[in-house]
Amino acid sequence: MRGVTSEDPVPVTIELNGRRRSGRATARTLLTDFLRSELGATGTHVGCEHGVCGACTVRIDGVAQRGCLTLAIQADGRKVDTVEGLSDRKDALTVLQQALHRNHALQCGYCTPGILMSFSDFLAHNPNPDEQEIREVLGGHICRCTGYAGLMKALIEAASEMRGEPPQISDSELAT
Amino acid sequence: MKPAPFTYMRPENLDETVATLSQHGADARLLAGGQSLMAMLNLRLVEPSVIVDISRMPELNAIKLRNGMIEIGASVTQSELLAWPELEAQAPFIAKALPWVGHFQTRNRGTVCGSLAHADPSSELPLALALLEGEVVLRSTSGTRVLKAQDFQSGMLQTARADDEIITAVRFPAGAGARGRAFREVARRHGDFAIVAVGVIARDDGTLRIGIGGVADTPQCIEMNADAGPDEVKDRIEHLAWQLGGFDDIHASARFRRDLVRRLTPALIKEVRACAV
Numbered sequence: 001m002r003g004v005t006s007e008d009p010v011p012v013t014i015e016l017n018g019r020r021r022s023g024r025a026t027a028r029t030l031l032t033d034f035l036r037s038e039l040g041a042t043g044t045h046v047g048c049e050h051g052v053c054g055a056c057t058v059r060i061d062g063v064a065q066r067g068c069l070t071l072a073i074q075a076d077g078r079k080v081d082t083v084e085g086l087s088d089r090k091d092a093l094t095v096l097q098q099a100l101h102r103n104h105a106l107q108c109g110y111c112t113p114g115i116l117m118s119f120s121d122f123l124a125h126n127p128n129p130d131e132q133e134i135r136e137v138l139g140g141h142i143c144r145c146t147g148y149a150g151l152m153k154a155l156i157e158a159a160s161e162m163r164g165e166p167p168q169i170s171d172s173e174l175a176t
Numbered sequence: 177m178k179p180a181p182f183t184y185m186r187p188e189n190l191d192e193t194v195a196t197l198s199q200h201g202a203d204a205r206l207l208a209g210g211q212s213l214m215a216m217l218n219l220r221l222v223e224p225s226v227i228v229d230i231s232r233m234p235e236l237n238a239i240k241l242r243n244g245m246i247e248i249g250a251s252v253t254q255s256e257l258l259a260w261p262e263l264e265a266q267a268p269f270i271a272k273a274l275p276w277v278g279h280f281q282t283r284n285r286g287t288v289c290g291s292l293a294h295a296d297p298s299s300e301l302p303l304a305l306a307l308l309e310g311e312v313v314l315r316s317t318s319g320t321r322v323l324k325a326q327d328f329q330s331g332m333l334q335t336a337r338a339d340d341e342i343i344t345a346v347r348f349p350a351g352a353g354a355r356g357r358a359f360r361e362v363a364r365r366h367g368d369f370a371i372v373a374v375g376v377i378a379r380d381d382g383t384l385r386i387g388i389g390g391v392a393d394t395p396q397c398i399e400m401n402a403d404a405g406p407d408e409v410k411d412r413i414e415h416l417a418w419q420l421g422g423f424d425d426i427h428a429s430a431r432f433r434r435d436l437v438r439r440l441t442p443a444l445i446k447e448v449r450a451c452a453v
Binding site: 001002003004005006007026027028030033049050051054057063064065066068069070071073074118122135136137139140 | 177178179180181182183184185186187188192196207210211214215217218219227229231255275278279280281282284285365366367
């Protein structure tokens with residue numbers, strides 16, 4: 001049995017965006033705080049801290065989930081992917097990121113990393129989603145400044161481009 | 177906010193888990209998917225001194241068909257159940273209701289049994305348990321017991337689980353709802369807690385079973401003949417709507433909740449009759 005007594009920090013090692021990274025965490029340290037404060041990976045944002053807003057969404061072993069509802073110690077030995085690791089080059093963006101950029105799907109950018117992590121998982125497993133499915137996944141995120149029209153447009157476009165289709169969308173698909 | 181300090185334990189197997197629970201009792205909380213518990217810890221609505229993590233336990237991670245029942249282990253996530261190839265055939269009602277449980281991102285972690293343990297009256301899975309008359313398997317150092325749905329859910333966020341017990345699995349009757357099923361809920365945003373959730377199934381014995389979540393402290397069910405006439409349906413639903421004892425809160429008034437029950441239920445009965453043909 002693994003046991004960690006309340007406030008004594010223990011070593012936690014994760015594979016962060018493909019690289020082995022270690023830090024220390026107490027039993028109650030949240031994964032979001034471990035990423036940001038211990039490993040300096042501040043791309044993952046902290047919003048409501050009770051699983052509603054979606055800002056902290058990361059991929060653990062490839063699956064999109066809430067970083068704020070995960071203990072750092074639960075991620076020990078697992079693969080954690082964050083927004084920093086989406087693109088393999090510092091000066092390049094992924095197709096998904098480019099679509100958000102092109103469609104003005106962000107202003108302050110607070111919700112953006114979480115949305116990118118959700119859809120990088122969702123679109124990889126559902127390459128051909130309809131608008132309603134995208135809307136439902138996006139429903140797990142709260143954006144308070146840009147609104148969702150640009151996001152919907154970007155996500156529909158990204159999905160079609162990831163399928164290898166040239167980017168094109170009709171106005172009817174954009175009705176919100 | 178952040179959780180208050182606690183000791184974290186990760187048992188390797190079920191025996192270690194029940195031994196840990198027996199030692200710590202009410203001071204311990206089981207952590208499976210954590211999609212309710214972690215939020216409550218962060219908000220300091222609960223401050224247990226021990227967290228027992230069962231999320232990685234392989235023996236609890238199975239979905240089995242056995243003796244006419246679907247048995248879902250304690251660490252099976254809602255996403256894993258949604259992806260189960262037999263779901264539509266064996267549990268057609270659950271296949272309809274499950275996409276309404278939380279969001280894509282929370283279903284990826286949240287467990288089926290965890291939602292039942294949390295027992296939120298507006299949650300879909302407790303409604304499914306009551307409607308389909310499932311049962312819950314509980315284990316402690318003194319053995320295993322099986323509770324029927326109506327004996328398990330005792331109130332708002334309350335169940336008959338003892339402090340030293342773990343829910344090892346939930347069982348639903350295989351094929352329940354195959355003759356007809358419908359589910360609908362009203363919430364401000366898809367994935368939020370339901371203001372009212374309604375489920376209806378047609379049963380082999382020629383009755384309809386109707387379940388309502390989100391209004392009373394626990395999901396409430398009634399039964400009627402599948403061929404009940406419009407007047408009888410209306411009367412029964414009217415009676416049910418008042419009997420649920422809805423209340424005004426930040427999300428909706430009691431009157432609005434009653435109206436949702438009055439409007440959604442007949443529509444769902446119609447839908448069930450249509451698939452039964």
